[in-house]
Amino acid sequence: FRIMAGKVKWVTDIEKSVLINNFEKRGWIQVAENEDWNFYWMSVQTIRNVFSVETGYRLSDDQIVNHFPNHYELTRKDLMVKNIKRYRKELEKEGSPLAEKDENGKYIYLDFVPVTFMLPADYNLFVEEFRKNPSSTWIMKPCGKAQGKGIFLINKLSQIKKWSRDSKTSSFVSQSSKEAYVISLYINNPLLIGGKKFDLRLYVLVSTYRPLRCYMYKLGFCRFCTVKYTPSTSELDNMFVHLTNVAIQKHGDDYNHIHGGKWTVSNLRLYLESTRGKEVTNKLFDEIHWIIVQSLKAVAPVMNNDKHCFECYGYDIIIDDKLKPWLIEVNASPSLTSSTANDRILKYNLINDTLNIAVPNGEIPDCKWNKSPPKEVLGNYEVLYDEEMAQSDGQDRDLRGRPGQSTGAKGSRARDSGKPVLTTWK
Amino acid sequence: AMLDPDRGLSLTIARVVQRLQGSSLHSQLERQARVSLHKPEIKLESLKEDIKDFLKTSGWEKKLQNAVYSELNVFPSPCHPAAPPEHIKEPLAYMRKAQGSWEKRILKSLNSMSTELNIPLAQKRPVNEQKELLNKWNEMGTDEPNLSLFRPVYAPKDFLEVLMNLRNPNYENGEQPSFRNHLGLIQVPLKVKDIPELKEDFSELGLNIGQLGIDDSAQVPPEFFENEHVRVGQKVLAEQDSAAAQQYVRQGCPTALRADLWALILNISNQPEDILYYEQLKSNVIQHDLLVDSLIYKDVKLTASNDDYYFVFEDYLYQVLLCFSRDTSVLEHFTYSSATPPKSYIRGKLGMEEYAVFYPPNVNYNSFILSVAPLCFLYHEPSKLYQIFREMYVRFFFRLHSISSHPSGIVSLCLLFETLLQTHLPQLFYHLREIGAQPLRISFKWMVRAFSGYLATDQLLLLWDRILGYNSLEILA
Numbered sequence: 035f036r037i038m039a040g041k042v043k044w045v046t047d048i049e050k051s052v053l054i055n056n057f058e059k060r061g062w063i064q065v066a067e068n069e070d071w072n073f074y075w076m077s078v079q080t081i082r083n084v085f086s087v088e089t090g091y092r093l094s095d096d097q098i099v100n101h102f103p104n105h106y107e108l109t110r111k112d113l114m115v116k117n118i119k120r121y122r123k124e125l126e127k128e129g130s131p132l133a134e135k136d137e138n139g140k141y142i143y144l145d146f147v148p149v150t151f152m153l154p155a156d157y158n159l160f161v162e163e164f165r166k167n168p169s170s171t172w173i174m175k176p177c178g179k180a181q182g183k184g185i186f187l188i189n190k191l192s193q194i195k196k197w198s199r200d201s202k203t204s205s206f207v208s209q210s211s212k213e214a215y216v217i218s219l220y221i222n223n224p225l226l227i228g229g230k231k232f233d234l235r236l237y238v239l240v241s242t243y244r245p246l247r248c249y250m251y252k253l254g255f256c257r258f259c260t261v262k263y264t265p266s267t268s269e270l271d272n273m274f275v276h277l278t279n280v281a282i283q284k285h286g287d288d289y290n291h292i293h294g295g296k297w298t299v300s301n302l303r304l305y306l307e308s309t310r311g312k313e314v315t316n317k318l319f320d321e322i323h324w325i326i327v328q329s330l331k332a333v334a335p336v337m338n339n340d341k342h343c344f345e346c347y348g349y350d351i352i353i354d355d356k357l358k359p360w361l362i363e364v365n366a367s368p369s370l371t372s373s374t375a376n377d378r379i380l381k382y383n384l385i386n387d388t389l390n391i392a393v394p395n396g397e398i399p400d401c402k403w404n405k406s407p408p409k410e411v412l413g414n415y416e417v418l419y420d421e422e423m424a425q426s427d428g429q430d431r432d433l434r435g436r437p438g439q440s441t442g443a444k445g446s447r448a449r450d451s452g453k454p455v456l457t458t459w460k
Numbered sequence: 461a462m463l464d465p466d467r468g469l470s471l472t473i474a475r476v477v478q479r480l481q482g483s484s485l486h487s488q489l490e491r492q493a494r495v496s497l498h499k500p501e502i503k504l505e506s507l508k509e510d511i512k513d514f515l516k517t518s519g520w521e522k523k524l525q526n527a528v529y530s531e532l533n534v535f536p537s538p539c540h541p542a543a544p545p546e547h548i549k550e551p552l553a554y555m556r557k558a559q560g561s562w563e564k565r566i567l568k569s570l571n572s573m574s575t576e577l578n579i580p581l582a583q584k585r586p587v588n589e590q591k592e593l594l595n596k597w598n599e600m601g602t603d604e605p606n607l608s609l610f611r612p613v614y615a616p617k618d619f620l621e622v623l624m625n626l627r628n629p630n631y632e633n634g635e636q637p638s639f640r641n642h643l644g645l646i647q648v649p650l651k652v653k654d655i656p657e658l659k660e661d662f663s664e665l666g667l668n669i670g671q672l673g674i675d676d677s678a679q680v681p682p683e684f685f686e687n688e689h690v691r692v693g694q695k696v697l698a699e700q701d702s703a704a705a706q707q708y709v710r711q712g713c714p715t716a717l718r719a720d721l722w723a724l725i726l727n728i729s730n731q732p733e734d735i736l737y738y739e740q741l742k743s744n745v746i747q748h749d750l751l752v753d754s755l756i757y758k759d760v761k762l763t764a765s766n767d768d769y770y771f772v773f774e775d776y777l778y779q780v781l782l783c784f785s786r787d788t789s790v791l792e793h794f795t796y797s798s799a800t801p802p803k804s805y806i807r808g809k810l811g812m813e814e815y816a817v818f819y820p821p822n823v824n825y826n827s828f829i830l831s832v833a834p835l836c837f838l839y840h841e842p843s844k845l846y847q848i849f850r851e852m853y854v855r856f857f858f859r860l861h862s863i864s865s866h867p868s869g870i871v872s873l874c875l876l877f878e879t880l881l882q883t884h885l886p887q888l889f890y891h892l893r894e895i896g897a898q899p900l901r902i903s904f905k906w907m908v909r910a911f912s913g914y915l916a917t918d919q920l921l922l923l924w925d926r927i928l929g930y931n932s933l934e935i936l937a
Contacts, residue, residue: 228772
């Protein structure tokens with residue numbers, strides 16, 4: 035029978051104060067990994083072990099973990115793109131209006147990931163695309179790394195010679211996934227503010243993939259590069275100009291430890307509304323919500339929807355100068371390091387609100403619960419998409435009419451762009 | 461002798477005409493009138509009337525109205541024609557004297573800094589330096605000149621000390637401070653408004669009138685106030701009516717309309733000649749190096765670069781402030797400001813007027829910087845940003861840095877604050893005083909910066925909406 039009394043026993047292999055302080059403030063008890071635990075906030079290496087064929091073990095009903103077993107379907111750069119491409123093709127096949135294309139063959143509603151190829155597998159396809167626009171810049175990213183490691187920009191085929199499958203000089207023997215790269219069209223017209231490039235970090239909590247239920251954290255932030263942006267080819271090697279990762283920017287001469295080069299999303303909203311108008315700003319934020327939900331829908335069919343799991347993702351989004359948002363990548367383990375005081379507060383609250391949703395009432399969990407928390411515990415999260423609700427009351431339950439939210443427009447907003455979006459959210 | 465109203469009116473009209481004559485608006489109106497002669501509806505027999513009608517329907521009359529309105533807003537009503545110019549700057553002699561001493565102190569400090577550091581107040585830049593500066597005009601923030609030897613010329617508390625020591629020599633108050641007297645730091649008998657008067661003057665801020673920032677929150681359905689208010693705002697913009705805009709913003713601006721509404725109220729239209737003027741200022745900056753430039757750099761680095769909201773706009777701040785310190789059109793406001801600009805000459809050109817450089821008297825740019833920064837949220841085109849800031853400065857912000865008896869001047873604001881607090885929250889006032897925390901010492905720095913850097917930007921902009929709407933800084937108190 036279920037254990038009703040007793041405190042939650044927690045384990046973590048990520049020694050971050052924003053986590054530990056949250057566990058302690060709930061009066062939870064720290065235990066070791068090999069003991070009976072209820073809640074394990076684990077690194078991505080550990081989740082691999084838990085669910086692996088050799089070393090894995092069954093989780094019991096009163097155990098919750100913070101990753102889905104195959105989260106990498108979303109969080110590895112190559113698999114994310116693969117899943118989105120597959121999703122789009124499926125929609126196209128079933129004749130869904132979502133998969134509509136324009137006269138140039140580009141998806142109207144689902145073109146939110148920059149053109150991407152896997153290397154070395156798609157090398158020839160990439161070359162074909164590259165030759166269509168020889169003056170364009172491309173960004174090379176190792177599939178399995180984070181924090182901006184190993185990323186570089188190229189504008190000449192010769193710079194990626196060694197990924198060519200036919201290359202005679204290729205000592206590139208290993209096809210193991212560790213050395214795989216993705217190459218994406220570089221967005222060289224990012225929206226600049228104060229002349230500087232930035233990207234958006236948004237937190238999204240998924241409690242279940244089937245039915246899809248996800249929440250967006252209202253307090254995301256913009257990460258600015260410390261150096262003025264220039265698309266000039268002479269600065270392609272200057273990572274301070276191009277990569278917004280704090281791990282990189284932190285080492286620049288101008289890095290400031292008070293604000294950390296970060297802006298709140300509400301500042302961004304104020305700036306855009308004031309300089310561009312309310313409609314285009316609302317449209318931008320709507321699109322951002324849209325692409326997040328679409329990315330989750332794309333991986334939902336292949337996700338192992340293990341009921342012991344929830345996950346808090348860090349979404350990286352870039353806005354171009356036409357106010358179009360692009361999904362760059364999704365992080366399974368968004369950094370819990372705090373670079374500034376504001377940062378610490380934000381991340382502390384993020385974990386707090388996440389735990390309130392994932393572990394109801396702070397009590398020993400039962401993974402069979404319906405994963406439908408009451409509105410009051412959401413904190414700074416708001417419902418991004420609830421598939422069950424959407425199906426049951428026949429209208430989209432995205433971001434309309436939410437009280438107390440500060441990021442979206444309130445009240446009902448008719449989407450008058452002619453998109454068949456309303457009907458297809460169901 | 462009192463000025464009779466008709467005489468006052470005709471003086472005002474004369475002054476406005478004189479200021480607008482020869483302005484670009486004037487030549488545009490003339491050109492429009494001439495062009496209209498080709499139109500079929502203009503008939504020779506009713507020429508004057510027809511042209512007037514044309515100017516009305518084409519919106520040019522409105523532009524003229526806006527310009528007149530702007531003049532009236534900015535320049536004070538004329539006093540007696542026999543009054544000397546310094547009375548227009550500041551009617552009270554002791555205030556003028558205090559401002560003069562303060563300015564001398566600042567100039568002395570600047571001069572000694574100049575001598576100590578062996579840097580002239582103004583000098584021509586060598587050609588290679590000019591080129592370099594031009595190249596990095598858009599990213600001066602990345603520069604790291606050695607600023608360790610520069611120190612701000614004064615801190616806000618120094619200014620507060622000066623204000624505290626102001627005394628009217630004709631007013632003897634031998635009584636000990638008590639509840640019947642003023643317990644605060646400001647000890648000059650200026651007239652400030654009380655709550656009933658303020659309620660009347662600021663009637664649009666009454667509880668029964670909708671306000672943006674309160675009545676548009678997420679819990680309130682937009683049909684209640686917000687939608688209609690936005691609709692009215694759009695109409696005001698369509699009509700391009702300055703006076704209506706000024707009335708409208710008293711209830712707050714919708715974020716999407718604010719930039720245009722403020723530009724309308726301040727009568728800024730960013731004409732080609734305005735852009736050209738800005739470019740000229742920019743070239744002045746390139747060609748000449750001023751000592752105060754380093755002070756500006758230092759202050760930006762200390763304030764805006766460390767600010768969560770404004771660090772993004774650091775480079776714009778240099779572009780605006782460096783130009784501002786060379787803008788001679790700002791000199792005009794000295795006719796109605798109690799301050800007088802210190803004058804310096806480019807090194808080696810002493811006494812030659814064309815090489816004279818004027819300084820805004822407040823060389824503690826601390827206060828300036830944060831009054832430019834919030835504007836960066838509204839305007840991203842440098843010349844427009846510049847003009848808006850300049851206009852805000854010559855209408856409002858200069859009063860925060862000079863000693864005068866004007867109701868929007870910092871002295872009056874301090875006194876208004878203290879009086880209101882003492883009248884309505886006497887226990888709090890007394891308690892703070894007892895624990896050695898005179899309330900003004902806390903609130904002074906908020907007021908002197910018009911709350912910039914202390915309020916979140918969206919709140920700050922709502923506050924500044926009302927400053928523009930009421931053409932007064934009293935709301936800060």
